[in-house]
Amino acid sequence: MQSIFFEISKYIFIFMIAFYTAASYRAAVISDEAKRKHLHAVQITMLIGVHFLGFFILWLCNDLDSRYAILYVSELFYFLATILFYKLFYPKASRLLTHNMCFLMAVGFIMIARIDYDAALKQFFIAMLGTGATFLIPWIFKKVKSFRNFGLIYAALGLLLLILVLFSSRVFGANLVLELGPVSVQPGEFVKILFCLFIASMFNKDTSFRQVAKVTILAIAHVLILVVSKDLGTALILFVIYVMMIFCATHKLTYVFASLGAGSLASVLAYKIFSHVRQRVEIFLDPWSRIDGIGYQICQSLFAVGMGSWFGMGLNQGMPTAIPVAYKDFMFSCLAEEFGVIFVLALILICLNNLILIMNIASRCRTLFYRLVAVGLGSSYGFQVFLTIGGAMKMIPMTGVTLPFVSYGGSSLLSSICIVALVNGMYNMRHEEAVSDVEKKKIKTEHKSKPAR
Amino acid sequence: MLKRKKLKLNTSRNLQDEMEDFDIGAKKNKASRNRETNLISFMFIALFFFMCVYIVNFSLFKAGNIVNNPYNKLIDLMEAKVERGRILSADGQVLAQTVSDDNGADVREYPYASLYCHVVGSKYLKTGVERIADYSLISTSGNLLDEISYDLSASKPQGRDVVTSLRPSLQKAAYNALGTNKGAVIAMNPKTGQIYCMVSKPDYDPNQASVMYDTWTSYESKDSVLINRATQGLYSPGSTFKILTTLEYMRENPDYDSFSYICQGKASLPMGTTIPCYNNEVHGKESLLDAFANSCNSAYATLGAGLDREKFKKLCQTALFNKKIEINMDAGVSSFTLDEDSSISEAMETGIGQGNTMISPIHNLMLISAIANKGVMMRPYLVTQIQSRSGSVISKTSPSEYSRLCTSEEAEKIAEYARAVVTQGTGYAFTYASYDVAGKTGTAQFDDSSDLVHSWFVGFAPYEDPEISICVVLEGGYTGVPGSQQVAKAVLDAYFEK
Structure with missing residues (x-):
């Protein structure tokens, strides 16, 4: 029954x-x-x-x-x-x-x-x-209008968090996690939000080439740290956020294509330089011959x-x-x-x-x-x-x-x-x-x- | 609605000061900015749509093959909920089925016991068709309504039946002809790749698998009964390899028709070794066709030593040496190691199929089948059809091309030579056969310290319009038959008797 x-x-x-x-x-x-x-x-x-x-x-x-x-x-x-x-x-x-x-x-x-x-x-x-x-966030967001003025502070905060993670993972071998006493936090998750606020505030001021260049340099810093600390997922997400926001702010497709081009070039370089990137691609191309090793997880998923x-x-x-x-x-x-x-x-x-x-x-x-x-x-x-x-x-x-x-x-x-x-x-x-x-x-x-x- | 309007009125008051701070563009700008967000939305919608299509496509067409994997533990979980389907021969005979024993427990029964032991395999051992069609056998009809009604009735649904291309008459002929010898026989349709029979000896009774497993795999049991020699066995190809040596020679020497060699019973080259012809026979003056038909080692050792090794290696790679053969069976990896650094002796030995070259019987069958099929190598397969217990077809396997070994002209030339093997050379067993055979015999030394040899035969018939190709290997020390070609003849006789 x-x-x-x-x-x-x-x-x-x-x-x-x-x-x-x-x-x-x-x-x-x-x-x-x-x-x-x-x-x-x-x-x-x-x-x-x-x-x-x-x-x-x-x-x-x-x-x-x-x-x-x-x-x-x-x-x-x-x-x-x-x-x-x-x-x-x-x-x-x-x-x-x-x-x-x-x-x-x-x-x-x-x-x-x-x-x-x-x-x-x-x-x-x-x-x-x-x-x-x-x-309270919706209420605060409505009342406080100055959120848009802290562009560089968001970026600094985000970068600081990422560097902390990189440092802790290099030193303690932790996996993208910050240990704060009994709780462990994955700062990458929150950096995404900070990153959005950062770019939005910067472009809210103006969208001149100078400003775009400033944003780009800081964005690259974010992504680089993430790639080095093996958080490829978040790195990609930040990249996509960057491309979408720059498109929306400047209306210029040239920026989009330029960043997509640079992105592809960067992924090729990352593939050449970092073994963990190569490994991901290898698993993707042929998980079956590595089924009792690194390909196990994806095979079981399929x-x-x-x-x-x-x-x-x-x-x-x-x-x-x-x-x-x-x-x-x-x-x-x-x-x-x-x-x-x-x-x-x-x-x-x-x-x-x-x-x-x-x-x-x-x-x-x-x-x-x-x-x-x-x-x-x-x-x-x-x-x-x-x-x-x-x-x-x-x-x-x-x-x-x-x-x-x-x-x-x-x-x-x-x-x-x-x-x-x-x-x-x-x-x-x-x-x-x-x-x-x-x-x-x-x-x-x-x-x-x-x-x- | 009223409420909303009121709200709007309330809010419109502080709209003015909001405007100054908030608003950036004038009205015309709004549309253009919307365009960006819309474009981004559509991109994501397209991305998600593509993802859904990918998943549907995966479930419809790919999942069945993927889940059929010994690493998939979920299959065992499902096994308990379904009555495993039957495995049938091409003419509908039941080769494996699930029955209830006296206690009402499910038992897998193999009515022909050891006759199909390697090819049909054993559910317990997860081998043969039991393995390659594992998921189909425990999948239910596939009809949505049926599935729901089975679910609702809480009775064990019936798994799908798997129809193979195996022909009982050929299987029996091959099984009997092999006798008590160790070895393997496989035959298939060279034009489609459908396997007609596959026998490997020594054999075992799959009905006893769960009880006897430890005995069969124990160190004392040196017969390795569980190994399917037809696909997993690796043997020195002996003279059957001369097919590839010939092909390479033809490519490097377009004037091969004028080839002439005087055989004195053995060949020795400076810096090389001395290779005798089989039984030290002296063949005299030979064309390439004669040398092939006589399987003249002297001629082929000399000719082999002169080949361009890089090109020869490349040809053998096209012929699937040194790589896993992508067929739905456990095939051994054939090897070809000749290269620039090899000695002249090794080049001579490789030319006649000795040396370090190793090949599996199924691979050798694929090669001769490609010769029979105008140079096109078909992918061998066993499962022709999946159907529900009531007989309605769920899926069919269609023949597929594996690769192209050579041009149709080259294939025809080699087929002509292979025909000469039967009419004037070593393939004497078929001289009086009612059908025209083309093929190549082989004897392969496998141990320098003994005189024992493996006996090979690869061939096809009829010569003009090939319907069946066959590969036989008898391991050294065989008794009761003169050689592999007599085993092949028994199977071909059974085929053409029909």
């Missing part, structure tokens, strides 16, 4: 995430307020449904262990509180973005709890802490996705622990294995939905600073999703970055929550940002004239 339930649950999960995804896309374009409210309700229902079903199965599979029930109830309260507080205090913040964040976290919580209960507990605490700590097939093996029915450090860099493969490919495709669409929401506010911001911050954060988020999923699928070489909100990892989760808080801060300001009702109307009529509606 139980096994039938497990089998049916696979399809229920897929149904729920599909319904959720459809609702988030529909809600992103719909203008009818009542219908949108209905869609939001659908989303919350699906979120609660997926979260409940996941933990119910885990509870059943772990001999009705009450720890899972307690964790479930606390997480449920956390989700509802997050959604409610954002709605109450920031009525103009993007509800979709908040919902998506909670949904992705819910999926992550389930998978992490399935692999390691203690890790799930830790992840949950960090989520609570992070949401609490960042709750097995997981392949075995999961369309509908997955069912929650708790697979073997995600076969992939080393599965719940960090290979969360995507774990999900594909147990929930199936259809489920993870929907998950990708939800991530894309987030990206569209961030870019949407970017295009609506009239202030260059905010627009650039949004573009930077959006590019960072989108490219990180691409890097981790592409890496897990052997589409591109592995870079060892996490799937935002879903993967296990305190720093990753914290910085992702921070990004959403910043973006919601901009959504919260959007009416101040919108200039006149005339223009607003124009946008609306444009909306209505779309044939799809």
